[in-house]
Amino acid sequence: MSAEPETLGLRERKKIRTRATIREHAMRLFAEQGYAETTVEQIAEAAEVSPSTLFRYFPSKERLVLTDDLDPVLLTSFVDQPADLPLLTAFRRSIESVFLRLSPEEREQEERRQRLIYSVPELRAAQMDELLRTIDLLGQAVTDRLGGDADPFEVRVFAGALAGAVLGTVRGEPPRISELLRAIEVLESGFPLVRAIEAARTSGSA
Incomplete structure (x- = not known):
């Protein structure tokens, strides 16, 4: 910022x-x-x-590219979202809030950083370690938001599922913000298309 x-x-x-x-x-x-x-x-x-x-x-040298300055801003926004919001909704709104506040120059800088990560094999491989760090940070933010009462294992699984949903948008290049938000919305809604297909197959085989 x-x-x-x-x-x-x-x-x-x-x-x-x-x-x-x-x-x-x-x-x-x-x-x-x-x-x-x-x-x-x-x-x-x-x-x-x-x-x-x-x-x-x-x-x-890797950290010059891999360090994500938006992570702490995003997680702070996540923790500060209204307490009555579901976790996934709060996370989606924090992404929207943080990226809307970026200037065009800051947005371009972040896009260049992401393009570099995905274009350099060394950085792309190292990004997996960064993903584990992000899961740790997100898990702590979820715990903070829930007041420390959540089961640590369940929190980490939740954080991993959210990180996995974001990773699922990657197709050889950095995902767009709209794709990140859509991934979270799919989690929020419980995979409605997948469940609809499963329901149709179940009813058809009955």
């Missing part, structure tokens, strides 16, 4: 800007030269920081 919280001090705002600058130059160089051909040293030089400073913000 583009706006920096006014409550942050000068040092914190400087860190945010430095981090954003490093990532901006990294994405530019990846687009111009290719991911494999771009070195950490080149990114650090372009951002006018030392490699050691770069690694304080991003511990590896």
Whole structure:
């Protein structure tokens, strides 16, 4: 998100800007030269920081691409949705809210990041580890929303099912937001088309 919280001090705002600058130059160089051909040293030089400073913000070259800055914003929005909303509805509305607040430039940056992940085999493979991390974060957000009373195993299965629904929209390229929302709506409605086909087959074999 583009706006920096006014409550942050000068040092914190400087860190945010430095981090954003490093990532901006990294994405530019990846687009111009290719991911494999771009070195950490080149990114650090372009951002006018030392490699050691770069690694304080991003511990590896992969993390420059894989780190999703929208995750914490999305999960905070999810937890803050009205308490009477079902979990899936709350998650769908949080996606809608967060992505509607993105500027055109931020939306384009996120789309470029996603395209890079899906076009580089190394990053695409590493994305599976990121998916497990996302399931952990989502599971914690679900627990927070339910007040900590939910069964941990059931919560993780729920988070995995939601992540799997999103993963199911992938067909060799990043999914559109409309597809992500549709995937959640299919979960919300309990797979009505699948159930209708099953019901028809059951009644036909009776």
